[in-house]
Amino acid sequence: MFPRIVYESFRCQARRKLLAGIAITLGVAVATAMIAVATDIGDKINRELRSYGANLVVTPQEDTLDVEVGGVNLKPPSDGAFLNEADLPKIRGTFWHHNIVGFSPMLPVTVKIGHGSGAKDVTLVGTYFNKALRFGKEDFTTGVRITHPWWEVEGEGKCGDGRLARPGRVEDSPAACGWPDDNSQNILVGERLAAKLGKKPGDTLEISGRQLTISGILSTGAAEDDQIVAPLALAQQILGKPGAVRRVYVSALTKPPDALSVRDPKAMTPEVYDRWYCSPYVESIAYQLQEAIPHSHAEQIRQVAQNEGTVLSRIKGLMLLITLAALLASALAVSAAMATAIYERRVEVGLMKALGAGDLAVSAIFFAEALLLALVGGVVGFSAGALLAHQIGRSIFSSQISIEPVLFPIIIAIAVFVTFAGSAAAIRRAVKFDPVFALRGEG
Amino acid sequence: MTTSNTPGTLLTPKQVADRRAQASHTSPCVSMFARMLLRAAVLRRRRAASALLAMIVAAAVATTMMNLYVDVQAKLRTEFRNYGANVVIVGKDGQSLPADALAKIESVLGPKTLAVPFSYAVARTQDGQSVVVVGTDFARARQLNHWWKVSHWPSAPNEALVGMRAAAVINPKASPNRQPFELTFQGKAIELAPAGMLQTGAGEDSRIYLDQSEFQNWTGIAPSAIEIAANGTAAEVETSIRQLAQLLPAADIRPVRQIMEGEANVLSKTRATLYASATLVVLTSALCVLATLIGWVFDRRRDFAIMKALGASEHLVNGFFAAEAAALGVVGAILGFFIGIGVAAWIGRVNFHAPVVPRFSVFPYVLAGSVAVALISAILPIELLRRVQPAIILRGE
Numbered sequence: 001m002f003p004r005i006v007y008e009s010f011r012c013q014a015r016r017k018l019l020a021g022i023a024i025t026l027g028v029a030v031a032t033a034m035i036a037v038a039t040d041i042g043d044k045i046n047r048e049l050r051s052y053g054a055n056l057v058v059t060p061q062e063d064t065l066d067v068e069v070g071g072v073n074l075k076p077p078s079d080g081a082f083l084n085e086a087d088l089p090k091i092r093g094t095f096w097h098h099n100i101v102g103f104s105p106m107l108p109v110t111v112k113i114g115h116g117s118g119a120k121d122v123t124l125v126g127t128y129f130n131k132a133l134r135f136g137k138e139d140f141t142t143g144v145r146i147t148h149p150w151w152e153v154e155g156e157g158k159c160g161d162g163r164l165a166r167p168g169r170v171e172d173s174p175a176a177c178g179w180p181d182d183n184s185q186n187i188l189v190g191e192r193l194a195a196k197l198g199k200k201p202g203d204t205l206e207i208s209g210r211q212l213t214i215s216g217i218l219s220t221g222a223a224e225d226d227q228i229v230a231p232l233a234l235a236q237q238i239l240g241k242p243g244a245v246r247r248v249y250v251s252a253l254t255k256p257p258d259a260l261s262v263r264d265p266k267a268m269t270p271e272v273y274d275r276w277y278c279s280p281y282v283e284s285i286a287y288q289l290q291e292a293i294p295h296s297h298a299e300q301i302r303q304v305a306q307n308e309g310t311v312l313s314r315i316k317g318l319m320l321l322i323t324l325a326a327l328l329a330s331a332l333a334v335s336a337a338m339a340t341a342i343y344e345r346r347v348e349v350g351l352m353k354a355l356g357a358g359d360l361a362v363s364a365i366f367f368a369e370a371l372l373l374a375l376v377g378g379v380v381g382f383s384a385g386a387l388l389a390h391q392i393g394r395s396i397f398s399s400q401i402s403i404e405p406v407l408f409p410i411i412i413a414i415a416v417f418v419t420f421a422g423s424a425a426a427i428r429r430a431v432k433f434d435p436v437f438a439l440r441g442e443g
Numbered sequence: 444m445t446t447s448n449t450p451g452t453l454l455t456p457k458q459v460a461d462r463r464a465q466a467s468h469t470s471p472c473v474s475m476f477a478r479m480l481l482r483a484a485v486l487r488r489r490r491a492a493s494a495l496l497a498m499i500v501a502a503a504v505a506t507t508m509m510n511l512y513v514d515v516q517a518k519l520r521t522e523f524r525n526y527g528a529n530v531v532i533v534g535k536d537g538q539s540l541p542a543d544a545l546a547k548i549e550s551v552l553g554p555k556t557l558a559v560p561f562s563y564a565v566a567r568t569q570d571g572q573s574v575v576v577v578g579t580d581f582a583r584a585r586q587l588n589h590w591w592k593v594s595h596w597p598s599a600p601n602e603a604l605v606g607m608r609a610a611a612v613i614n615p616k617a618s619p620n621r622q623p624f625e626l627t628f629q630g631k632a633i634e635l636a637p638a639g640m641l642q643t644g645a646g647e648d649s650r651i652y653l654d655q656s657e658f659q660n661w662t663g664i665a666p667s668a669i670e671i672a673a674n675g676t677a678a679e680v681e682t683s684i685r686q687l688a689q690l691l692p693a694a695d696i697r698p699v700r701q702i703m704e705g706e707a708n709v710l711s712k713t714r715a716t717l718y719a720s721a722t723l724v725v726l727t728s729a730l731c732v733l734a735t736l737i738g739w740v741f742d743r744r745r746d747f748a749i750m751k752a753l754g755a756s757e758h759l760v761n762g763f764f765a766a767e768a769a770a771l772g773v774v775g776a777i778l779g780f781f782i783g784i785g786v787a788a789w790i791g792r793v794n795f796h797a798p799v800v801p802r803f804s805v806f807p808y809v810l811a812g813s814v815a816v817a818l819i820s821a822i823l824p825i826e827l828l829r830r831v832q833p834a835i836i837l838r839g840e
Contacts, residue, residue: 023734030727034720041716048712052526052705057644065612066649067573069563074573150704221700299644302590307525314522315713317794318515319720322508325786326724329504333731336497340738388723396715 023337024377027330032385054249082244092135102146126235153216178216256309335422342426350438378415501728502779508721510787528670539665560666578658595639602638736820748836772817
């Protein structure tokens with residue numbers, strides 16, 4: 001009898017059930033999408049914050065002072081210590097290697113441009129542009145195109161082999177000719193230096209007896225605008241020190257600092273140390289970089305590292321509060337729809353009670369109906385919400401927003417709970433209502 | 444009230460029709476209309492209250508979201524200013540800037556803009572090492588560069604701020620050393636006391652910072668760079684750069700691309716997420732109102748049937764329900780607006796430690812939206828009921 005009543009109720013009042021079902025589905029969809037976005041937003045914004053560039057720098061332990069004013073290096077070129085280029089792929093072997101977005105070695109060399117009295121000192125920086133490397137069995141590419149996304153190369157039309165330059169994302173133009181190849185003898189010239197020298201892409205520049213082709217003009221808004229940027233191997237040849245690297249910029253995804261992150265690892269108990277070591281704080285990643293690269297000193301770049309924590313926590317907090325608002329709004333929508341659907345059926349309740357049904361039996365029918373609606377609405381809504389989150393991820397961050405499978409039972413439980421809570425008051429009122437009045441149609 | 448009827452006396456259908464024929468908006472008719480609206484609200488308090496509650500929640504949520512959407516971008520921009528200067532002014536070819544450059548910059552960008560002068564020289568330590576010495580205004584630099592980790596800012600004359608790595612060079616024996624040290628620049632020596640240590644992880648670590656006036660007395664070098672944290676949107680910063688370029692033709696004005704592009708990137712992503720979420724939340728709450736109001740109007744199909752049975756025209760009945768819905772929308776919008784402003788301010792305080800400024804320009808949109816949703820949810824059921832004979836509704840079928 002009980003299943004039949006519920007079944008008939010769905011069959012005969014399909015329109016009303018549909019209305020309540022739609023409300024639940026939409027409510028659950030919005031809640032799912034918002035929860036998915038809010039849980040993933042930290043990671044997404046963290047990646048976007050990498051557009052501020054590297055947040056760690058690795059230098060030789062026994063380094064001398066940098067003597068640099070306005071982008072011109074005044075330090076004797078062979079002075080000081082170097083890191084070994086062969087050690088760099090080991091960065092991929094650290095504990096948090098998945099969090100390391102990329103790294104770029106730098107080797108500044110002072111070179112002379114021009115002849116005789118017109119000769120002037122210019123800094124040439126050797127680096128990776130988009131270098132293919134291998135660590136263990138893993139192939140990866142890294143370089144300034146990942147760690148310094150604001151660097152822009154104007155190829156100014158055709159250059160070198162005659163193809164059009166396409167400045168922009170690494171994926172869009174794997175071999176764009178504006179950016180030199182890491183194994184070539186081509187260079188980039190900073191825009192202010194290029195204007196001073198009157199050079200344009202495709203021209204050659206004589207540096208230390210080598211004729212080098214300018215493949216593009218580099219614009220960075222910083223010291224590099226007055227410098228020359230070349231593949232690392234070329235800079236090492238000019239300096240005469242194969243395998244030498246002055247410093248390495250590392251761009252890593254980090255966790256905002258908290259009370260644990262700033263503690264001194266040497267003074268920690270083993271358990272606290274393990275927790276610290278296994279958290280992606282900028283301090284612990286620096287510590288692991290130091291372990292990976294011999295005779296090195298890793299330091300956070302405070303301008304980038306210190307601020308991203310605040311920005312990240314602000315945006316995460318904001319999304320959390322908005323998600324709460326969304327959950328509240330969808331819970332209210334579901335409750336309102338359920339209350340309306342039940343309120344309309346007072347006559348039915350009156351009839352059932354007149355026929356001798358107890359309060360419990362009547363409530364059971366309504367709750368069974370609510371449960372069915374919540375389950376169906378929950379499943380459909382969850383899928384729709386997952387789709388919505390996917391769309392948001394694709395269109396805003398051009399990457400996936402992953403939905404944790406553990407979210408599914410939670411969402412369904414919330415849907416059932418909210419539907420029950422929304423129905424409870426209305427069911428109580430419907431049950432309390434005098435059947436005589438209900439049947440007379442007064443109420 | 445100017446009514447010709449004693450309260451409680453109902454008009455016959457003919458009288459109603461006559462009155463309407465005479466003038467549609469004579470006072471008795473209007474007062475009757477108002478009374479019906481009022482009685483409807485009072486007699487069905489509970490249902491009216493739940494409809495109003497839904498309306499208030501929706502209006503409050505919409506107000507909160509709109510307020511946040513506008514204000515959060517400004518709030519985030521202030522957070523992004525903690526990344527430091529986004530515009531740098533340097534003298535062309537390493538020349539010093541004119542002495543009045545700082546005053547000029549402040550006159551253009553307003554006193555709230557942070558502009559910090561820097562001047563550079565390469566001096567020698569006692570054992571002949573080269574070290575970069577920078578003259579600056581400590582009070583301003585402290586405000587601009589929040590990320591500088593400084594153990595103690597210099598306050599007394601001849602005190603210097605020494606970078607981590609520079610400290611190791613001038614005093615290799617012990618790191619927290621407050622021994623005075625000597626620097627020479629073109630034969631002129633100066634004795635300095637290290638006030639504190641500076642740690643940034645970048646080039647600053649290799650430098651020694653001095654007060655600008657002491658630096659200038661010692662080296663005779665005037666500031667060659669001014670770093671500016673220009674406020675506002677990307678377009679506003681562009682305008683500032685153009686104004687500065689006109690003002691200081693002898694200088695090179697460069698936006699700091701690393702900071703500007705990073706900010707633009709993060710801000711646009713956040714804005715888009717916020718927009719998507721705000722749309723979802725506002726739509727959900729509109730749905731909530733729709734569901735509640737449709738139920739409310741459906742519930743009153745008896746009133747509707749009685750009115751029609753008594754001879755009310757379709758216009759009058761529609762007008763009645765529409766007016767009721769509109770009144771609900773207006774009251775809900777006003778109450779919801781103030782609650783929403785409160786919630787937005789609270790979110791601002793909790794998340795950004797600064798209240799969100801209430802934006803009254805949002806109110807017309809909230810009002811129009813509320814009334815529109817209320818009207819739609821009133822008209823939908825009315826359209827359905829119109830086709831039904833009043834007798835059938837009154838019989839309770």
